[in-house]
Amino acid sequence: MNMLQIAVFSDVHGNLPALDAVLEDIKKRGIEQKFCLGDLVDFAPWGNEVIGKIRDLNIPCLMGNHDERIAFDIPVVPLSKHSEEETNARFIAINHSRKNITEENKKFLSALPFHLKLNYKIGKRHWNIQLVHSSLSSNDTYLYETENDEVFVDMLKESQSDIVVMGHTHLSFKKSFENKKWVVNCGSVGRSKEENRLASYLILNLHREEIIPEIVQISYPLEQVVHGIEESEIPDYYAAFLRNKTVSVI
Template sequence: MNNGTDMVRIAVFSDVHGNLPALEAVLNDIEKRGIQQKFCLGDLVDFAPWGNEVIEKIRDLNIPCLMGNHDERIAFNIPVIPLSKHSEEETEARFVAIDHSKKNITETNKKFLSELPFHLKLNYKVGGRHWNIQLVHSSLWSNDTYLYETESDELFSDMLKESQSDIIVMGHTHLSFKKYLKTTGWAVNCGSVGRSKEDNRLASYLILTMNEKEIFPEIVQIAYPIEETALAIEESAIPDYYAAFLRNENISVL
């Protein structure tokens, strides 16, 4: 991408997980700020009941989107493997929720998910400076790797060097962070739109502002009608476990 203006702003979001009210709140906030270019890091489906509607909104708005691990599982009917970090209760709920998506996501929407790219590299020219932005779902090497702020600087520096980028933006963990590495650049997690694991449960996304001298990441967290989503989960075949999680009712989801 090439742009000769003095300043460029883009929005990046991830991990909607079928939560249409949260997605609409984020898109409205982006629009109010006058940001035209939007990118999604994937995981459109699972855990809230509007998987088809979320996919169709992303598609209809022509928002470039990556293939998250949940998108891949639904698109290709990949078996669910229990994770050791999950409790027995969460494991059972996870199986039911993913099976619900496999049965209810339309074939047209599964095809859309199957054709999403794994990575996306952006290049913006702002004034006389080129900025390279690497978008991934979870890492350069996998869409199912959990990288947290506590990871070593060396790990993030290696990704920045390998991708030859000034900033790498990821999602997947549902926990936002910004980490500046002096010699290599920024590692940023934009958090989750629809299934935040942060205590406030707000919908989270990233604004990147670029000028000729710097690239600046800002994590934005906004309220949305959480109770609307929680009630819709309870009225669906999706386990109530996830409604309780959204309400932050002393449930830990890893």
């Protein structure tokens, strides 16, 4: 085998149409290996359906901070970066998940792993891939592309990996380092904070001599999701957000 492709996605946030579009795109490319970095719930009305699809397809998935909150009924803490409008909407949306996610699905979320370390052998080369939701020590740390490089270099060293892949911020990026190492954020499937609001995921192309990360962004039936939110008890704030008609504090 000279090359292997792996798909990694994150932050679906109850957006089933976006997840379906991403999974269909992965299927069309003939990629068999798929991994999810967590945050299956909150902000769109298909949390149970999203969890069900991940379970039915046996896609390995990490425990995102939203998954952990719903699984263990952790109190919601206001975030200083959010406006009063977003803070109020966030409380209502998360409480919607608390009421509607089934006990069986909460149990599933409670058993998800925190990290996942992969090792693939291509020819004579072993590639070590570290999957996290947001960082090695937390699933609720915000690491952006503008972060000091030392933070990412330390993550690569601590995890003893060739590439660290994360989600959580809903903003994709790729950063390359010495010795063909990478830190990549795969973006968000269901609640992108990028201007185009497209569903984002990552393809890792594993070759004998290098890893080539490719961020893929695709459209999905956004208006279907908007209408689904508007017809649910989830605040319309999240519908307007997907249409990029509100300014979210990142």
